[in-house]
Amino acid sequence: MNHDAAMAVVDGRNILWAAHAERYSRIKNDQFLNQAIVDEAKTYGPFDKVVYYEKPLLKKTRQLYAGQYSDALSYTEMPQWHLDRFGIKIDEYVKHHNSHAAAGYFTSPFKEAVILTVDAIGEWDTVSISVAKGNKIELKETIKYPHSLGILYSAFTQRCGLKPAEEEYILMGMAAYGEPKYKDDIYEDFVIQAPFKLKKNLHRGLSDWHPEADVMDIAASIQSVLEECLADLWHRASKYGSRNLVYAGGVALNCAANTALANMGLFDNIWIIPNPGDAGSSLGCIAASEQRHLDWKNPFLGH
Ligand SMILES: [Fe+2]
Known part of the structure; x- marks a missing residue:
């Protein structure tokens, strides 16, 4: 639906x-x-x-x-x-x-793991961290709407002329062709990095934020902000002590970010369905x- x-x-x-x-x-x-x-x-x-x-x-x-x-x-x-x-x-x-x-x-092949879920929105939760052992999954912490990394990234997808909740993968690819010139402006206007929070509800998009900007530079900037915010969430997940990470939710489809996150070395084993x-x-x-x-x-x- x-x-x-x-x-x-x-x-x-x-x-x-x-x-x-x-x-x-x-x-x-x-x-x-x-x-x-x-x-x-x-x-x-x-x-x-x-x-x-x-x-x-x-x-x-x-x-x-x-x-x-x-x-x-x-x-x-x-x-x-x-x-x-x-x-x-x-x-x-x-x-x-x-x-x-x-x-x-x-x-996953794991008998125990920490699970980090990041998406746009379901009911209220936008980020959740759970600890799993055997067949039991225990929720430990959440971030709730309107503070959503997925909504943030979708709003920038729309700003760059793409279809939100569908063409985020194109925005991710575009990031490789630009410079993250607007990273500081994104933090200034929209994002608190740790703990992650949005300064504005971006559910309805950004309208014409920085109309003069090259969309490749905007793509590179939001990709960089996303990776930094996710890095903080991965660090938070790692504090639960497991060396096995299950990473889930639509934001886990951002494979460019995943490579950078995996290279942090916080976990021995990572499973993304x-x-x-x-x-x-x-x-x-x-x-x-x-x-x-x-x-x-x-x-x-x-x-
Ligand atoms: Fe979802």
Whole structure:
């Protein structure tokens, strides 16, 4: 319902199948499920339990806080409303960051780890750090909306003429072609680095911030700020003592940042599920519900 709708089917520890809606609809980052993906999922059915990767009523409290009244008050914004037409009944709702964390940890080879989740927004959490041991994941700390690294990066994606919540990977690539000339200005206007905080709510973008700037330089600047803020979060995660890091959430798709972060040497082992974003949470919400490791064989999970 936001972006990257996806489904996964799990039987015990076996991942039977998982896929993106976009593969069936041919609409990139498609936010909605469609009949074709549902039909394929149902070939593994009937389902014993259906789990959804977000708590919709909790999300509505955040939407009300953010002034998104039409979204908050609309029943068509409820996931069950969308699934009714496919004859699917949701049995359980899992908190969004729990889905991310479980997607990472329960597909990892680790018996214990610290889990860092960073994304734009689910219900309220934008950053969470958990400690995992065996089958138990314990939440230790969070940063909440509107203080969001994902929203910050998406706002700059839009500022550079790209589509937010979709084309962040292009902004990341553009960063290599510019100079971080506006880094200080970003801190001055928007960001407190440690502990991470935004000075303004950027959910609706930046409008024409620095209209004279070369977008490559803006890209290099926000990439550099992102990496510095993430470095602080990795340091915070490392204080929990584990040498194993599970890194999750859509911001973990920024592979340029990941390389720099891994090179800090804070962890011996790092696991990022091949899709740490919201689509991967279709698997994660099942894992969070069942609370046990999945038998991860390889990234090819379906279509
Ligand atoms: Fe997310």
